[in-house]
Structure formats: structure tokens, C-alpha cells
Amino acid sequence: MTSKTVVNRYLSTLALFIACLSVQGQPADFPPPPESTERAPGVVAGESIDFELNDSEVFPGTQRMIGVYVPRAYDGQTPACVAVFQDKLQFNFDTVFDNLISTGEMPVTIGVIVPPGKIPGTIEPGWRHNRTFEYDSPGDRYATFILEEVLPAVEKQTTSDGRPIRLSSSGNDRMIGGGSSGAAAAFNAAWARPEEFSRVFSAIGSYTGLRGSYAYPTLIHKTEPKPLRLFLQSGTNDMWTAFGDWWSANNAMVRALAFADYDFEYEFGEGKHSPSHGTALFPRAMRYLWKDWPQPVQPGMKSRNHLLKQTLWPNVRWTQLPGDFPGATLVRADEVGNIFVSTPQGIVRCDENGKSLAKMGDGVFRTVDSDKTSWLRTQGDGTVERVSPDGKTVREILARDLPVQALVESRSGDVYAAASGKLWLLRAGHEPQVVDEGPVNIGGLAITGDGNWLAAFEADTTRGFSYALQPDGKLEYKQTFYVLHKADADDSAEVRDAAAETSKFGYVYVATDLGVQICDANGRSGAIVPLPDGVAAVSLCFGGRDFKTLYVLGVDGHLYSRPAKNSGAAPFRPAVKIEARAG
Template sequence: MPKSTLVRAICVLCVSSWLAALVQGQEIPQGELVKYTFDQSKIFPGTTREVSIYIPRQYDPATPACLYVNQDGVQYKAPEVFDELIHKGEMPVTIGVFVTPGVVKATSDQALPRYNRSFEYDGLGDGYARFLLEELLPDVETKRATDGRAIKLSKKGNDRAIGGASSGAICAFTAAWERPDSFRRVFSAVGTYVGLRGGHSYSTLIRKYEPKPIRIFLEDGSNDLNIYAGDWWTANQAMERSLTFAGYEVTHEWGEGGHNAEAATKLFPAAMRWLWKDWPAEVKAGPGSPQLQELLIPGEDWKLVGEGYKFTEGPAVNANGQVFFNDVGAGKTYQVTSEGTVKEFLGNSKRGDGQAFGPDGRLYANAGETSQVLAWDPSGQSKVIADGFRGNDLVVNHQGGIYVTNPGWNGTDPSHVYYISPTGEKKVVDTGLKFSNGVCLSPDQSLLYVADSRTHWVYSYQVQPDGSLNHKQKYFHLHVPDSAEDSGADGIRCDRDGRVWIATRLGLQVCDQPGRVNCIIPTPNGKVSNLTFGGENFDTLYCTCGDRVYSRKVKVKGANGWDAPNKPTTPRL
């Protein structure tokens, strides 16, 4: 090799070594930690906690920073890792918020504090996410770096990550699960997905829910805890298998470690690279389970039909596929036109509630104001069908027989299910539910389904020729949110394949005929009281959701009570 070429090679090698040294830690800009105490929570009243804010040197307040939240304070040498990865361009400019769990201080030195860690971290529900979004993070944005830089955080979920170990890990996942609009990247080390406060349910719920846009990195070791609450090692593997089954972006690092942060600290840089890879490209939701894919159309999302109502209920569809619904609080009934617009049908519905069309084309409705069942003709004229009780929901069969639920509104009166024959005779056909609510018939009209809102059950009855009911059974087993004692099951509809769609606190829970929840489909605002299938082909869901009504086109068609019965195929047992 010529001497000049050798010299050039040595020079290039020296420069490369110098650049590598810079990247490996020498001359890497170092961020700072700003520490303070937060004690103003109303969501977790009386708690005090320590907060450390990492502010990278590269941060410019002119551009809101990405965010990483970590439970249990500073771990995994995170500030040093962030310094290096931000310097290398392997993660965006990110402000870290490291927060310890809340403690309610003892009243004296003779008493123990109340330690909130398990309550805040292990519990399901949106409490901790709300604490971050409504209380802590707004407070963080009131602080400044030592050089005076204001703290401005991006509000986009795609720009936010959250992580932790053990209970802090399930807490991170729960925050993203509840609020993927605010957190979409999750780091989970030795996660506590076991039976401390319901975390063991996640591996089941993930499989059933319509997928959420979350990317998650899981770490655990075969020597993790195996105690009264469960087996951490198998629980983490169950999480990974469920996330994969549902089509989530998930990766994992399994080892032989125990319940500690040793492995997490070693792999934290790689985890951060993976979580932030291809940013700012959006983290997207996967396709979901095969059962969901049988129902939902890719790319077809919810659409707003109308808003600004007091409380919507009673969606019903006529033979032309036109949908009608009630604004119970305003005492009005509305019609969704074929163009998708909403127009008033009744200016005074007499506080109409649950309703359904009959085979004669009339709209049968429970009138809460008069405690009657009314039949409205297309011109808006009504006729009394039955009176003497305040109905909740109803269904009309293909012969004109009507089943009506009467919950026992004041909490002391008994709950009833009424049957009104095509000739107008009224009789009680069931009692004993806590709060009878939604009601529908199976596609072959041999079974009646009634929601008991104040439990997690929907009952099944066999319909007899005279309209009476036999073989009553607690049948459909529903999921209940952590924040409630019951499912809040309300309106019910069947599709023509025999699935039962139930409006609940968690969204639409879709069951197979044997009574098992296959899918859970949330609505955009987290509320749903009732549903129907409308449109020309009865393949568009219409859901009443508090002050709004939403629609969504699906792959299946609704079974209508006024239509001729049809027998679905035998389900898998």
C-alpha cells in the first residue's frame, strides 16, 4: 500500500474513532432534572408524591416536546439513556416525567401512612390516566428549566410514551389502554398482569376489544414472582400472546431474571429505540381477532349522525331501513333521512323511550310521560296500545305481539316483563330481575333476551305460542368495568347470524348464541345506551350515545322483529 494511502486510511480511522467516542458519551449534551413535590391531587385526595422532570439540552420551547412518563420515579438510568439517544437521533426530543406513587401522610408518628401504590398502579380503569392528564402534567407545564425555558408538552398520543416496572408496568399499560389518544408507546418490565386488582383480565380483554393504537415492549424473566396473586412469568407471556393474536405492535425480551430492574436497565436503551422507531409515523391499531374481522370493515370507522341532544335512546328501524330515535330529555323523536341528515318526526313524543317498529309499519314506543305504550303512524298520530305502567324498552314480533320491560324505576317496585298480544291483552310474563332493560328476539323468534342492567347478566327465555316465557336462564355473561358494580346492559339487538349485540358500560359487547362475549366495540365518546341496524341493507349500526348518535357500516345485517323469522346456522359450542 502506498504511504499516502496508508496515511489517509489512518486519518480516516482516527476521525471515525473520534466521532464514535463523541457519540458514546464524550461531549454528549446532558439534560437536567428539576425536582418538586406534588400534593394537590383531587383524584387521589390527600396524597403527596415526588416528581422529577428530565429536560434535554436540545429542547426548544418553540416546539412542544415528546413525553415519557415513568412510574416509581427515576429508573433504568433513564436521563443518561435519553441524553445519548436524543443526541444520536434515535429518539425525538423528549421530556421525561418520573413520578412516585402517592402517599397519604400519617396523622402522627404513632400511625402508618396510607400507601397508594397498589391502588393507583394495579387497579384497572381510567383513574391514574386522568390523574396524569388532568392534574400532574398540567402542573408539570407550570415549571421551568433552570435557564428559564418553559415546559411545553405535545398533546398527541403518538408523541407520548409511558413505562414502569412491576405494578408500575401494568399502570403504564392501563393508562395507554384507557387513553390511547394520550399514550401510545408502553415500556413494561416484569409487569404485574396478575390477580391483585383485576390485571389478570387483560389477557382476555385484549383478545376481545377492537384493537387500540398501542405499541408495547414487554420484559420478564422465568424467575419472576409466583405467589398468591399469580405467576408473573406466565402472565407476561399470556399478555404477549394476546397482543400478538389481536394484531398489536408488540415485542418482548424474555430471560431468566427475577422480580427486579436488572434486566430492564440493560435493555432500556434498546426498548426506547424500538418504541420510538420511525417516529413521527403514527402508531396504528391492528386488525383484531378473527371474530372482530367477521364484523368490522377495514378502514370503516364511526360517523357522527347528530349531536347536542339531552339524552338519546330508542333507535328503531322500519322496513325501508330508515332509523328513528328519541331525545328523551327533550321529549322529541327524530328521523335519519336516506341522505344521512336528521329531521324532527315528533315535536312531542310524550317522553318517548325505548321503541320499535311493528309489522304494520307503526312505531311502537314507551311514553314515559303518560305511562303508556303508544303506536305512532307515519303521519305522527298516536294510539294507546297499553297503559298502567311505565315501560323502558320493547320489541314487536312478526305477528304484532309486544314484549315490554318495566324495570321498577324507583328501586323498590318489582321489575316486570309484559307481553301485549296482537289483540291488546296485557299480562306479566316475568318478574324478579333487578332492573329489566333492553329486550329483543332471536332471529328465529323462539327466544327472548332481556338485559338486567344492575347485574352482569342478560337472561334468555323460550317463547311459548301464547306469548308466555319458559326456561328462564341467566345466560349471557358480560364484562364489567373496574369502575362499576354492574355491566349497565341496556339495548339489545341480534344480527341475522344469531349474534347478540348488547349496549353496556364498556361499549357494544357482541355475544355468540351460546352466551359468550366474543367482541367488545367501544363507541367514540365511551357511551352507548341502545343500538339498531339500519340503512337500505340493515348493515349499518346506529348507536345512541348520550348527547350524540353515531353510525358505522359493518359486515353483518340486523335481524328485525317485524320481519319473518329466520333460523341461523348452528353455533360452535
């Protein structure tokens, strides 16, 4: 056998091998099911309406054409459910809707198509395309655009036979879906506003590094489950670019959703970055997403997050307490668990159920002293004072002209205050003493439940510092120890307060824009507990009976509460040994 023959046979074998690989690597065919390709006998097509939306305030300067699909089953009287889609009419959703509505497998649903906006330049033919900015950016901006601008504009339309468009305002009646970045937009909106969008369809979702959606698997692991139902699709041949691996990213999403006990289904095939598989699955996805409607979608109760399991009862969520405290800055509890809310009009004492009982003077209520005989109050002129329990008698001045941003007292009676970019030690009979000049803008201070460590969180970063408390009041062994999460659109976690619990876990709770973040004894934010409607947290404390109720003041001026498994730390409560492991 000649060398040429050997080479030819080798090349033939190699070509056959490559051909086999090519066949195996080709995406499978995904023929759409019958309910996706044609309407059943007797099912009449609906009507499509298009209109321009060029006056957005959320995305100023953008131009786009909104599409609306109105099924024939819509009567013009009963508000319809809503399904928002990005980009264009895809997944043959109009035909699928008509068929499934006719069989009662989904409610009467009006489809709304929201293509990305574009902005004209002053020099032709330049355009700025907004697709990735609008779709791939986490946060509530896109949801706000849909809720406050798109849907109200849709309701101004009428069908050709005069039926007005009336849309349900219930989040349980709203679905949002899309493909690629449109899927990321759908998840962004539902994650930011789960009370407004309860059902999500995601095909070949861009949970990658296009912008910030790559963070969702981590956030899903850490965040208390939200009332969402989801259907996800991707494929082994999905995109793999400088921005990330779509296949791996969707797998990470599925793993995270399973970890957090979400109501979801998924199917992954061998397809490329194409809508074909999503289109084939769309009827099945709609049956799943709308099953049991109008029963509301429920949040998962069995998240595997150990911080959530060790701190909160999953079947009891936030209660909004009575009263309204606009502009309030701080909530604290006294030694019997009554709640004090500091407002611009003064300090209001409330019972454990949030009912206002009495006004307790001006200033800001900081804490009851370690000996329970007085409490600490700060005034607008920078005075830090100990006052009688009724707030009427000033017993001692600890500092003057000190613009306190945060304050905490140890069990030994040492008072630590953050002011003017410094940490101060305040002791009776002594001048205020600077104990650290490092943290620039402290938003929250807390002393851990064992009394050993001072946690100081910067307001305008995602950092928190840990200090070892010394018998002489000094601070030692400072480390940039804590790390928090932030909203994608923000430059910081927006810390406004902190508190600690007395348990073997050593957890510290931080009031942030994302809600309450719970940090473990090793400094990691391991749980995020949003407030209702995504309200930012302003202040928090433990109070009520046995100090096992968590109270949080929202930026909306409302007070929220929920029972906790562990009691809160305070200078007048005993210390508990922390048994955390290094990890």
C-alpha cells in the same frame, strides 16, 4: 466400601447436583449497553426538576414529589413528546434519552416521573400507601390523574435558564412505562385511553391478581385492537406469589397481543423480579417504540377473534355523525333505514348519515310494527301506544301507567316490555300480562334473528337471561344464559340497550360502559367494540341501506356509525336460521 463412605459419596453427589441447579437457576447478568451508562461525546445532560403535588382531586389527600427530566435538546418553544414513568427515575432513561435524541432515533422527549401517593394518618407515623391502588387498578382513573392533574402541573414549571415546559397534547407523542406495578399502571392508562397514550414500555409487569390486571389477556383477545405499540420484558425467575405467577402472566399477555395483531415486541430472559433486564433492553425498546415517528401508531387489522371477523370490517372504524343529542336515550330505525333518536325534547328523525330531518312528536320511539303500518311509542306517563308513521295519530293504546325500561316486538306482533321489575306481554285488546317476575332491572331486550329467543339483560349486573318464545306469547325455559364484561371500577356492565342481527351466527349486541359487546348464540360475550375515546354506549340499532349499518348512541350525546357485515333483526324483517354449534 462402608456404608459411611456410600453416604458421603451420595451427599457429595447431591451437593454437586444442587450446586449445578443453583447455577442454572441464577438469573443471567444483564449488563446495560453503552448508551445506557454514559452520554456520547458532545451530548450534554439535561436538567431535573422536582415539585410537590399534594392537591389531587382524583386521589384526594395524597402527597407525592413529581420529577421532570428536561433534555438539553429541548428548546422551550416546540412542544416536546412526553414519557411518563412510575415510581422513580429508572432504566437510566435520562441518559438513554439524551443519547437517542442526539442521534435522531427518538424525538425530543421530556420524562415525567410519577411516584405513588401516600396519605398521612392522624396518628404518627401511620401512612396509607396508594401504590397498588393507583397502579394496579384497571380503568381510566390513573390516566385521568396523569392527563388532568400531573401534566398540567408539569407545564407550570420552567427550567433554570427560563425555558417554559411545553408538552405535546397528541397521544401519538406520548409514551408511558414502568416496572412491576408501574408497568401495570402504564398498560392500564394506555388501554383505557389509547388516544392519549400510544406507546407502552412494560418491564416485569404485574398482570396478576394484585387487583384486576389479571383480566387483560382475556380482554385483549375479545376487544377490537387499539392503536398501541408495546415492548414487554419478563423472566423465568420472576415472582410467583399468592397473587399469581408473573412469568406466566406476561406470557399470557404476549400470546393475547399476538392473537389480536398488536404492534409489539418482547424479550423474556431468566431474570428475577428486578429492573436489570429491563434496563439493559431499554435503549432497544425506545428505538422500537419511537420508530417511524411521527407516523401515528395503527391498530392491528388481523385479529384472530372470529366474532370480530364475522361482524365488522376491520379497516373501517367508527364515524361520528353530525348533530348533538344531549340526554338522548334511544336510537332506532324504521323500515327503510332512517334513524330516530329519542331526546328529552322529543323524537328526531335523521337520514342514514345522521342528518336531522324532522321532529316526530314527544315520547320515545321504540320500533316500527311488524306489519310496517305503524310504530310503537312510549310516553313519560307510562302509556304504550301504536301511532301513525308520522307520529301524529294514536291508533291504539297497549298499556297505561307502565314505566317501560326496555321494549321489543316479535315478528308475530307480540310486544314484550320490561317495567317495575317484571317482564310484560302487551297484546292488542288485552290487559298487560306479567310473563316473568325474575329480572329486577332490565336495561336491554332483544329477540334473536331466528325469532326463537328473547334476550333480557339486567342493567346493574353482568347477567342476561334467555327465554324461549311460545306461540301464545308466554316465555319458557328461562336461564341465566348471557355473561358480559364490566369495567373494573364498576359493579355491573351498565347495560342500557340490546339488539340482534339476522345471520346464521345468532349474535346479540349489547350497549354497555365498555362499548358494544357482542354475544354469541351460546350466551358468551366474545367481542368488545369500544367507541371513540372510550365513550360509554347508551343505545344501538341497525339501520341504513339493507340494515347493514350499526348505529350507536354515546353517553356524550353523539351518534356513531360503522358498516357491518350482517344485517340487523327487526319485527318487520324476515327471520334467518341460526346455525351455531354448542361450544
